[in-house]
Amino acid sequence: MAAAAAAGSGTPREEEGPSGETAAPQPQAPTSVPGARLSRLPLARVKALVKADPDVTLAGQEAIFILARAAELFVETIAKDAYCCAQQGKRKTLQRRDLDNAIEAVDEFAFLEGTLD
Amino acid sequence: MASSSGNDDDLTIPRAAINKMIKETLPNVRVANDARELVVNCCTEFIHLISSEANEICNKSEKKTISPEHVIQALESLGFGSYISEVKEVLQECKTVALKRRKASSRLENLGIPEEELLRQQQELFAKARQQQAELAQQEWLQMQQAAQQAQLAATASASNQAGSSQDEEDDDDI
Numbered sequence: 001m002a003a004a005a006a007a008g009s010g011t012p013r014e015e016e017g018p019s020g021e022t023a024a025p026q027p028q029a030p031t032s033v034p035g036a037r038l039s040r041l042p043l044a045r046v047k048a049l050v051k052a053d054p055d056v057t058l059a060g061q062e063a064i065f066i067l068a069r070a071a072e073l074f075v076e077t078i079a080k081d082a083y084c085c086a087q088q089g090k091r092k093t094l095q096r097r098d099l100d101n102a103i104e105a106v107d108e109f110a111f112l113e114g115t116l117d
Numbered sequence: 118m119a120s121s122s123g124n125d126d127d128l129t130i131p132r133a134a135i136n137k138m139i140k141e142t143l144p145n146v147r148v149a150n151d152a153r154e155l156v157v158n159c160c161t162e163f164i165h166l167i168s169s170e171a172n173e174i175c176n177k178s179e180k181k182t183i184s185p186e187h188v189i190q191a192l193e194s195l196g197f198g199s200y201i202s203e204v205k206e207v208l209q210e211c212k213t214v215a216l217k218r219r220k221a222s223s224r225l226e227n228l229g230i231p232e233e234e235l236l237r238q239q240q241e242l243f244a245k246a247r248q249q250q251a252e253l254a255q256q257e258w259l260q261m262q263q264a265a266q267q268a269q270l271a272a273t274a275s276a277s278n279q280a281g282s283s284q285d286e287e288d289d290d291d292i
Contacts (some may be wrong), residue, residue, distance in 0.1 A: 017266070038138075040137055042130075046164060048163065053169055055172055058182040058183065059183040060185070062208060065185075067164060067188050069204050070192055071160050071163050071193075072162075074140070074160065074197070075138045083146060094147065094148040094152050099156065100155075111166050114162070115158045
């Protein structure tokens with residue numbers, strides 16, 4: 001029953017192999033299920049960013065997925081925090097300084113102080 | 118999206134993706150451009166931060182590949198533990214989708230065509246292929262033969278020209 005068996009290799013592309021190269025086709029991100037979109041961030045880019053670290057050898061596909069989701073949550077959080085600052089300043093437009101304030105106000109965002117001019 | 122610069126450190130998350138997220142998080146809020154730019158950079162930094170930490174955790178675990186567990190531990194240790202429950206939902210979704218895809222590909226094979234029919238078609242295709250191979254081989258063989266015959270005729274013709282009189286060899290039929 002060779003014909004059927006050969007086609008059964010529809011397994012998701014696991015990056016656990018020795019090559020460690022970024023797979024050219026995009027990893028299949030589950031987005032078709034309603035209410036369960038994975039992330040707004042392009043996974044290939046997230047993966048490229050992870051690989052840009054010379055110490056990193058291999059990262060599994062699922063790890064990339066959840067890292068992308070975490071980054072998305074991060075953006076949401078910092079945006080909301082910054083918006084609070086803008087509101088305190090009675091402004092309707094989010095300015096850069098609102099982000100600066102949000103970053104300084106939260107301990108966990110200390111790592112960002114290098115990105116501020 | 119071709120990044121031809123080749124410098125990995127210039128990589129960031131695309132602006133459009135960030136804009137979309139900001140818009141969803143803060144609908145109807147105006148955001149200054151330089152603020153957006155900063156968010157892009159912060160997001161990139163965040164990814165570097167978490168992946169670096171996850172990588173260290175991975176190395177300590179003596180595994181070679183960064184796993185979701187490593188990322189989760191990294192989030193925890195860096196103070197982003199509040200993200201973990203949502204992030205775990207993604208993991209669940211991954212596994213569900215992977216499972217569905219495996220099922221779907223096997224369902225697709227069984228769809229419509231019964232196994233015996235598939236077998237029969239397979240045998241048919243093999244037989245056809247064998248036949249084509251045989252025909253091809255035979256053609257090649259004939260061509261080789263003809264070429265050999267030509268060569269032989271040419272050889273005997275020149276030989277008999279040199280020899281002068283004896284014409285008998287030309288009547289030889291080599292098949």
